[in-house]
Structures are given as C-alpha cells and as structure tokens.
Amino acid sequence: KYLVPRQLEENGLAGQKIAFQKNALKFLIEHYTRESGVRNLEREIASLCRKLARRFAENKKLTRRVTPKLVRELLGVTRFDPEPDEDRDAVGLARGLAWTVYGGEVMPVEASVAKGAGNLSLTGQLGDVMQESARAALFYARANVDLLGIDKNFHQKFDFHVHVPAGATPKDGPSAGITIATALVSALTGRKVARDIAMTGEITLRGNVLPVGGLKEKSLAALRHGIKRIIIPFANIKDLEEIPPEQRRKIKFIPVKHIAEVLEIALLDRRAGARAGKAAKEQGKRRGKKASVRVSVS
Numbered sequence: 001k002y003l004v005p006r007q008l009e010e011n012g013l014a015g016q017k018i019a020f021q022k023n024a025l026k027f028l029i030e031h032y033t034r035e036s037g038v039r040n041l042e043r044e045i046a047s048l049c050r051k052l053a054r055r056f057a058e059n060k061k062l063t064r065r066v067t068p069k070l071v072r073e074l075l076g077v078t079r080f081d082p083e084p085d086e087d088r089d090a091v092g093l094a095r096g097l098a099w100t101v102y103g104g105e106v107m108p109v110e111a112s113v114a115k116g117a118g119n120l121s122l123t124g125q126l127g128d129v130m131q132e133s134a135r136a137a138l139f140y141a142r143a144n145v146d147l148l149g150i151d152k153n154f155h156q157k158f159d160f161h162v163h164v165p166a167g168a169t170p171k172d173g174p175s176a177g178i179t180i181a182t183a184l185v186s187a188l189t190g191r192k193v194a195r196d197i198a199m200t201g202e203i204t205l206r207g208n209v210l211p212v213g214g215l216k217e218k219s220l221a222a223l224r225h226g227i228k229r230i231i232i233p234f235a236n237i238k239d240l241e242e243i244p245p246e247q248r249r250k251i252k253f254i255p256v257k258h259i260a261e262v263l264e265i266a267l268l269d270r271r272a273g274a275r276a277g278k279a280a281k282e283q284g285k286r287r288g289k290k291a292s293v294r295v296s297v298s
Contacts, residue, residue, distance in 0.1 A: 096179030099214030104221030116159025127172025
C-alpha cells in the first residue's frame with residue numbers, strides 16, 4: 001500500500017495500473033531480502049519498477065501484472081533460498097526457532113545415536129552457549145532414564161551426535177535447549193517428533209524451561225513455514241502481546257514449565273517408539289557386536 005505506489009510514481013509508472021500479485025511480493029521478500037526492516041525490500045521494488053519502465057521505453061509494451069516468474073526474470077537468480085524441510089514426522093529431528101539480525105528462522109536440529117562409549121559430537125558451527133545446552137539436555141536424559149523409558153546405561157553404550165544444518169552459519173544462544181533435548185530423546189527412544197510443531201526455550205539440568213527473547217520474530221518465521229503450533233516457555237506468555245493479532249490468531253501457542261511437558265506434546269505414540277527401539281535392538285544383536293544401533297530402550 002505504501003512502498004509499491006511510491007516506487008511506481010518515482011519511476012514514472014503512476015497511473016499505469018500495474019499490480020503486484022501477493023505471491024509475487026511474498027516471493028520477493030523470501031528470496032531477495034533478508035532483514036528485520038523494509039529498506040532492502042523497497043530497493044528491490046525500485047529495481048523492479050526501473051526495469052519495467054525501461055522495457056516500456058524500449059519496446060512500448062508494458063507488463064501490468066507482476067508475478068513471481070516476472071520477479072525472477074527481472075531480478076535474476078534468487079539470493080536467499082529456504083532450507084529444504086522434512087514433510088514427515090521423523091525420529092531425531094526437532095524444529096527449533098531462532099532469532100537473527102534478519103528476523104526469525106526455523107532451525108531444525110538433528111540427533112543420532114550409534115554404538116560407542118558416551119561421546120557427544122556437536123556440529124553445525126555451534127557456539128559455546130548452544131553446546132552447553134546440548135550437554136545439559138543429555139545430562140537430563142541420563143538423570144531421568146526411568147521417566148523416559150530408556151536404558152539406564154545408555155550413556156556408556158552409545159555415542160551421540162547433534163547437528164544443526166546450514167553449517168556455514170554460526171549459531172549460538174540458549175533458546176535451542178528444549179529443541180536439542182527433544183531431538184536427543186527422540187533418537188534414544190525411537191519416538192518420532194511431530195512435524196507440525198516448533199519450539200523455543202532454554203533448559204536447565206532439572207529440566208525447567210526458561211524464557212527466551214525474540215518470540216515475535218520466531219513466531220512469524222514459523223508461520224512462513226506453515227507451522228501452526230509453537231511450544232514456548234510459560235514465562236513468555238506476556239510477550240505474546242507483541243505479536244500482531246492477525247498472526248497470533250493463526251498460531252496455537254503452548255506454554256510449558258518443564259521439559260517433560262515438551263516431550264509429552266512433541267513426541268508421538270510412546271508404544272510405537274518402544275516397538276521401534278526394540279526392533280532396532282534385536283536387529284543389532286543379529287548383526288553382531290560390530291553392528292551400529294540407532295536407538296535403544298529398556
């Protein structure tokens with residue numbers, strides 16, 4: 001309503017009845033800009049308008065409907081492409097939410113378990129605070145084996161690998177704590193994580209979930225990826241007022257105080273997980289001592 005009319009006027013196209021389709025603007029925002037404001041967005045709109053005006057001046061033909069295809073044609077190769085996302089429930093894959101200088105992002109966290117001696121590997125350019133969150137999550141699992149239904153000696157029998165994709169991008173902060181814990185427990189129990197849910201929150205050694213920042217930006221990122229359920233720390237309820245009402249109505253926010261609540265919501269059928277864990281364990285026995293076993297339950 002503001003940026004497009006202004007740029008049309010500044011580039012001599014006012015009154016030409018040029019219409020930007022909504023999906024064209026969405027394509028422009030997602031693939032050519034990466035910022036918390038609109039300065040670069042206006043620059044890209046201005047670039048589109050100049051190229052439309054140049055075409056009109058050279059060919060006397062004016063395109064009056066701007067589509068995603070035309071945006072790509074005029075602006076060239078896309079600068080930012082969303083990370084491919086899993087479209088199914090999966091074991092060892094949880095979706096976290098991160099805040100960046102460009103706004104919110106959906107941050108998948110992957111966890112895998114294999115035979116070993118209790119080593120924890122962390123990859124994906126994780127900063128010190130995020131690594132501490134992973135260690136806290138693993139220790140919580142060790143301290144609550146009965147509650148989680150996993151082998152009480154799992155930390156002596158297996159190695160653990162936590163990876164956050166987009167390895168070229170440095171990542172840090174405590175808000176991925178419950179996401180890492182969910183991915184690890186999923187890998188240990190064989191229970192899949194629901195694909196339609198994202199989460200953010202710091203975790204303590206006792207499993208308490210602490211508040212985080214950037215909830216507004218994170219929530220909008222979840223909406224962009226079609227995620228309608230978000231687990232948030234109970235103490236962040238007050239921050240929901242910062243989210244525009246139109247977007248807030250589209251999301252089901254689930255406030256929690258403890259990681260046990262997170263696991264109850266995010267992990268699917270416990271019985272299915274137990275069956276998967278038992279099957280993996282028996283398969284490992286058949287393959288012999290050198291076989292790799294992904295999950296193990298008591």
